[in-house]
Amino acid sequence: GEDVEQSLFLSVREGDSSVINCTYTDSSSTYLYWYKQEPGAGLQLLTYIFSNMDMKQDQRLTVLLNKKDKHLSLRIADTQTGDSAIYFCAAKGWRDTGFQKLVFGTGTRLLVSP
């Protein structure tokens, strides 16, 4: 089955760019997502990219997809202390049953220091 992997921890200074990386194993994954989880809160969808795209930009967020290498990254420009959270990568494939299970990575804890 699908396996999604992320590095566990990233530390940056305020104002720097953050890059969080993710790899997945199922080449048939059609949608790839980035979720943010703040302490005590549920997961908040940040952005997603369809597998026929290479890049998607949304304000300070840039998602890059290398489908050949099955590598996804999330770049946060001008990182702020409020960006400190756990970021989850998730992949969704297609089943003929119509149900598409989201497979999550272990999450990357981003710590932004002033």
Added chain:
Amino acid sequence: GAGVSQSPSNKVTEKGKDVELRCDPISGHTALYWYRQSLGQGLEFLIYFQGNSAPDKSGLPSDRFSAERTGGSVSTLTIQRTQQEDSAVYLCASSPGTSGTDTQYFGPGTRLTVL
């Protein structure tokens, strides 16, 4: 409500007791999902409901786990004879449907601690 709500937010129980966790999805969302988030691990899919179809239970870790969804809305996840390894945050999500662009919206979770 405006978002997915879950109750209780925290539950402490003794080993061997049964617990029930509740999820209220976003009104109108036909799909509902339960996940488990253990310390230091990602989210583990447990079960999925879509409309009146039979649920996909393929992620339930043992027969001590069960879930139901009444009237296509509220869902209850039941864990019988709880074990310490059941300690985790249980997250519920709902989505309008199951097409590729249907986003899953998550509740804040229930933190379960089994002593």
